[in-house]
Amino acid sequence: MNSTDYNSVFTKQVLPPLYIVVFVLGLCLNVVAAWIFFRVPADSALVVYLKNMVVADLLMLFSFPFRLASYLGFKSQYLDAIMCRYTAVLFYFSMYVGILFIGFISLERYVKIVCLSPSSSTTPSSRRRFSAASALHLFQSATFARALAVLTWGFLFLCSAPNCILTNSLSKNQNYTICMDLKTVLGKEWHQASSHVCVTxxxxxxxxxxxSYTSIARQVCKTYRRMRRDTSDICRKSNRSIISILAVFFICFVPYHACRVPFTLSQKNTSIFSRETSFWLFQIKEGSLFLAGMNVCLDPVIYFLMCGTFRKSLLRKLSRRERRRSLTTAQSLSNI
Incomplete structure (x- = not known):
């Protein structure tokens, strides 16, 4: 089997323009997000987690041009070496960093809204709940969030780095089909083990x-119904945040992880899987991988819906820009 056996109309003609659109749109959105976020002080765990998500998305975007060049057929020994050793690993590394930070955000929101809400602490066992709340407050501190961020980046780096190191140079294997063919025996074992860890x-x-978000939705609606107020706007805003998080997971990440394990097994056990099966698993994997890459465009929606500071800063800057444009137009008309 040569390196062209996995090519198809889907990978050569459909995916490239889609990646171009996602790359351009994701780069614009995340540059704006970074410009706003890094002017905002990281005084809460939520902001710390969101800033780390922006960094992860920017790292993922850096790998897009190399993937696009491969789809378009720009083959060279050096390009393949860069892709197999670095940019492909960078893509997966940044994706799982972003996934874990979304999980941390969910837990932080759950602790704040469900565990530490007034309605959950004023019960007969209030003393016990107060002692538990004092421990839960630690999870919301910015210092704890920074320490958790460092551990997350460090752990995933240790899982990903051997995939760069345990890869042979192309000169040792000219008849390769996919990056797995360039790995050492230990590299293949590590790749499979790290894949299972990341999927888990x-x-x-x-x-x-x-x-977390099911509990949050239930708590928000129950609390405000108990207060007998018009809570339609509050529940609607809460539901928007919940739907945005769940949409990112179910649209972007679930399809890829549903097919990753069988695809990894087909790479390692070539004698068990037929050529046709391996071909179709590759096509499905590439399509679901594109959906996973779409999170660079959807994450800014999460920032806007979940972070009031980000939303206010963005709207304020947009209003200033609109006022500046209006003044410029008025001055131009007055000079006519």
């Missing part, structure tokens, strides 16, 4: 996200 992290995070 995703499914655990998905359970956390689903549980």
């Amino acid at each position: 992290l995703f499914w655990v995070t998905l359970l956390i996200v689903t549980f």
Whole structure:
């Protein structure tokens, strides 16, 4: 099997323009998000987590041009070496960093709204709940969030770095089909083990996200109904935030993780999987990988809906720009 056996109309003609659109749109959105966020002080755990998500998205965007060049057929020994050793690893590394930070955000919101809400602490066992609340407050501190961020980046780096190191140079294997063909024996074992670890992290995070936001939605609606106020606007805003998080997971990440394990097994056990099966698993994997890459465009929606500071800063800057444009137009008309 040569390197062209996995090519198809889908990978050569459909995916490239889609990646171009996502790259341009994601770059614009995340540059604006970074420009706003890094003017905002990281005085809460939520802001710390969101800033780290912006960094992860920008790193993922850096890998897009190399993936696009591969789809368009720009083959060279050096380009393949860069892709297999670095940019492909960078893509997965940044994706799982972003996934874990979404999980941390979900837990932070759950602790704040469900565990530390006044209605959940004024019960007969209030003394016990107060002692638990004092411990839960730690999870909301910016210092704890920074320490958790460092551990997250460090752990995933240790999982990803061997995939760069345990890859042979192209000169040792000219008849390669995919990046797995360039790995050492230990590299293939490490790739499979790290894949299982990352997939497990995703499914655990998905359970956390689903549980957290289901509990939050129930708590918000129950609390405001109890207060007998018109809560339609509050519940609607809460539901928008919940739907945005769940949409990112179910649209972007679930399809890829549903097919990742069988695809990884097909790479390692070529004698068990037929050529046709491997071909179709590759096509499905590439399509679901594109959906995973779409999170660079959807994450800014999460920032806007969940972070009031980000939303106010963006709207304020847009209003200033609109006023400046109006003044410029008025001055131009007055000079006619």
